[in-house]
Amino acid sequence: MSASPARPRIDPRGPRFVAGITAALLLAVVFLSLTGASVAALLLLTVLAALFAWGAFAGAGRHPFGLLFKRYVRPRLAAPAELEDPAPPTFAQGVGLVVSLIGVILGLVGLSGGLAAAAAAAFVAAFLNAAFDYCLGCQLYLLLVRAGVLGRSGRVGGAA
């Protein structure tokens, strides 16, 4: 999660590609939950939470969908205008992890409406990222700093 300067810079289109697939899958979770397929919804959201955890802890550049992008999509595209620091999208993965975990817990205690709401919230963030290049770290991170949750110590705070 920390803004480690050692992590290589990444193609900014990678995280948007990841967010696009993630958004589609989160939408599927909402649909499954609404149609009463609670177990399927819970399973799919658990898988997505695990993927968010992967992105948050290994870095946005090593997300499994990001590897798909690197392997099959990026070779077909022109070189990006510039590379980006992986810290902001990694932070966004951490936020996705927290929100999807809340959904999983609500699903486990039988609140399928809560699971659907958490998946819908995560969908909105992922969709805005994919479709509008919205940057969660630009807004939410600062608000967490202002609330005193992050940024107090000498380094960037841990898992968000």
Place this chain on the structure above:
Amino acid sequence: MNPLTALTVILALVAAATALGLVWRARQGRIATVSGVVITPTDVASDVPFGRNATLLQFSTELCARCPGTSRLLAGVASSRPGVAHLDVDLTHRADLANRYRVMQTPTTLILDGDGRVRARIGGVPHRSGIARHLDDLTGSNNVSLAR
């Protein structure tokens, strides 16, 4: 819920998210003219002096993907105009500054006049032309070297 109703809810969710995205994008980089407080370099812990004519005071954090690009854009604008300075202040460990200047997102840019008074506020990635126009108004010049 039957599948058709669920599908309607899904479509409504996508529509709402799209509307949210359009509103967000339209608001990005919008210049709000304000008449605010006077800021000094000491206030923002800067050892770089402010510009004689104007200062572009940018607020960033370490986790802001749009901040480095904004920093380059504003530095370019500042260096092409005499007496205009650009400062990039990292708020990551300065929640007090974020609170004092009510920064809600990064990048946020304040345009200060020659006396250090806040004259405009821009949330999100600014547009070069809008900044140029505002600086023209502020310094009373019409700098033809900048594309409008």
